[in-house]
Amino acid sequence: MSTVGQPLSRADGRLKVTGGARYTADIPGSAFVNAAIVYSTIANGRVVSIDATAAENAPGVLVVLTHKNTPRMKALPWSHLRPQGQTYLPLQDDRVHYAGQPVALVVGTTLDQATYAGTLIKVAYENNVPAIFDLRTAKKDAVEPSQRMWPLSSSIGDADKAITGAAVQIEHTYTMPDRHHNPMEPHVTLAVWDDDGTLTLYDSTQMVVGTRKLASQVLGVPEEKINVVCEFLGGGFGGKSWSWPHTLLAALAAKVVNRPVRLQLTRAQMYSMAGHQAATVQTTALGADHDGKLTGIRHHSVNPTSIFDDYVEYAAMASRHLWHASGGISTSHKVVRVNRNSPVVLRAPMEAQGHFAVECAMDELAYATGVDPVALRLRNDTDTDPYSGRPFSTRALHECLTQGAARFGWDNRTPEPRSMREGCYLIGQGMAAAIYTHWRWPGKARVTLNADGSALVEAAAHDIGTGTYTIMARVASDVLGLTPDKVTVRLGDTRLPESHPAIGSSTTANATAAVMLAAQVARAKAIELALAGRDAPIAGAVAKDVIIVESGLALAKRNLNINYAKLLTRNGLSSLVGHGDYDPVEEVNGPKAMFSFAAVFAEVRVDPDLGVVRLNRFVGAYDAGRIVNPKTARSQAIGGIIWGTGQALLEQSETDPVSGQFINRNYSGYLVPTNADIPELDVLFVGDFDEEASPLGAKGLGELTAVSVAPAIANAVYHATGKRVRDLPITIEKVL
Ligand code: MOS
Secondary structure, eight states, X not given: OOOTTSOOOOTTHHHHHTTOSOOGGGOOOTTOEEEEEEEOSOSSEEEEEEEOHHHHTSTTEEEEEOTTTSOOOOOOOOOTTSOBSOSOOTTSSSEEOSTTOEEEEEEESXXXXXXXXXXXXXXXXXXXXXXXXXXXXXXHHOBOOSOOSSOSOEEEEOHHXXXXXOSEEEEEEEEEOOBOOOOSSOXXXXXXXXXXSOEEEEEOOSOHHHHHHHHHHHHTOOGGGEEEEOSOOSOOTTTTSSBOHHHHHHHHHHHHHTSOEEEEOOTGGGGTSSOOBOOEEEEEEEEEOTTOOEEEEEEEEEEEEOSSOOOOOOGGGHHHHSOOOSSEEEEEEEEEEOSSOOOOOOSSTTHHHHHHHHHHHHHHHHHHHTOOHHHHHHHTOOSBOTTTOXXXXXXXXXXXXXXXXXXXXXXXXXXXXXXXXXXXXXXXXEEEEEEEEOOOOOEEEEEEEETTSOEEEEOBOOOOSSSHHHHHHHHHHHHHTOOGGGEEEEOSBTTSOBOOOSOTTOTTTTHHHHHHHHHHHHHHHHHHXXXXXXXXXXXXXXXXXXXXXXXXEEEGGGTEEEEHHHHHHHTTOSEEEXXXXXXXXXXXXXXXXXXXXXXXEEEEEEOTTTOOEEEXXXXXXXXXXXXXXXXXXXXXXXXXXXXXXXXXXXXXXXXXXXXXXXXXXXXXXXXXXXXXXXXXXXXXXXXXXXXXXXXXXXXXXTGGGGTTHHHHHHHHHHHHHSOOOOBSSOOHHHHO
């Protein structure tokens, strides 16, 4: 009676469309007062003086905090083991490191009162010239960063020699701009201190557990005195995966005024109070034989970072694992320090930028050698990870390429640029392949089987909007023999069993595996009762002969069964509790290399007179292991393709070259795809159960689907127009 693999609608769908889902800012409480941030208009310098008198005397104002009177926080060095988006903490000194940095925080009874009072504050600055990231000079200004999550560079074989000696050589620089996450739900924190010193943070975060840890370290409050709650997220995309200064400021402000405080960022503040995706300048070189077989790959990436944190966007990492190259592969990364807030992951970090460089270069190689782009990739496929030398756990890239191409009708494509037309439009068809890191993280979960035949799943994991509530209910119900609607799932609260953040597309494979293990423990306890409990219905049988039937257990051979309600009641129990503790070895330390894979196919139509590029249709073929719920998986893929279409054609955060500020910091200036931009999207899943990747057989899916959309579209634009655009987004002026 397993329902895994059947399409299941969202458990929280009704709540969301009826307004019943309580997002952080919606949490009611008339006791909350409101904080408003006043931020720096300069990018580099010093606050010389602040006159807050008028603000302090304005109606409803409780306090104005500046660097002079804000309680001190403990500054911590950056570590990828700490969930700190930015190490520099505002309102602690008079320095200004970036435009948009808070210089004052006003707490007022209402948000309007606080915001208005903020406009009355007069700040005098010493204004120095800011350091700004410039794509043209980036390589010259680049330095080795001091901190790192993975090795900054890699070298297998001798890539330089292999490329220099190759019959065909391709080398180009690919660039893309800063981007912002722009979730519909702004970042918001509600901070409440109880009389006993317990701090509760209702926070729009992708990691309640990490937020608790960071708040504890920076504010000096023991972890057991902090609760962090986030039941629903209105989009995160990586921007809410680390903690940002406003969360800490909200806690401090609540302490100072001795009242619960709500601090919500404005849309403009989301461009400087939380991270963004750093621009990259990447140079990719390929060497190959005349038949397109790769001999060497070299990939170098530079990204801007803040003055105080060396955030590295590991864009060249894609080239470490994607293709076999007989002579060698080398990759490297550098950063340029500029007067900005710290960058952060944005889906799909590292890979989505890196694939634009390597998969556009592969298309250029296809044209240089006359080998079909799909055939070229099949020719360079590998079962062994070139970087670590380990076999891949599963790698159905071949199936992604062949089945995706078949679904798309790739064979009907004529390879010559400008050779396909539809009325007045030029038609272009392009494709790209993708590899995405499979993350393995520990997580705990608790499953309670109740005497009424219902079950409760609990974990301090998240539903970032992707369907975690739904798949966790499904997995528990599948183990226990319940229908999914009998299972309630509680997430996003540090008082629940500790789990991992909703990042790296990891929740199905890891946090949900813990749910499966917990449900198995609860089931084993039920089986034990049926075999040896009071009036044991199947006494004398052995556990392995017991099967799960709807809402109960049975001994198939003897046609004996009992439902959970009867079983528990008979034994005087109101519930059975199972604990799950999933603790996988880290991917790098395992025997197999684990990644998910994709091949994606885009058709564009280009108006030759206006240079407007429109996506006509799109096929994505994915290997993300076993698909637990095809319906939410398909939604994931659609979301990822739309996300990648934004990267390809629309999104860019522009910098004022004088002040260093992001200038288009709202939804009218920062373009994202809307319904009219998106045609029919066709999605197929070709992966199999991957036992190395997860007990559920699943690999990461969500962010995989955002990878390689941009190069597929860029390659399609080249096919349509004969114009190779190596700078994202592909806007009209670059096509004409
Ligand atoms: Mo995703 S950018 O790893 O939250």
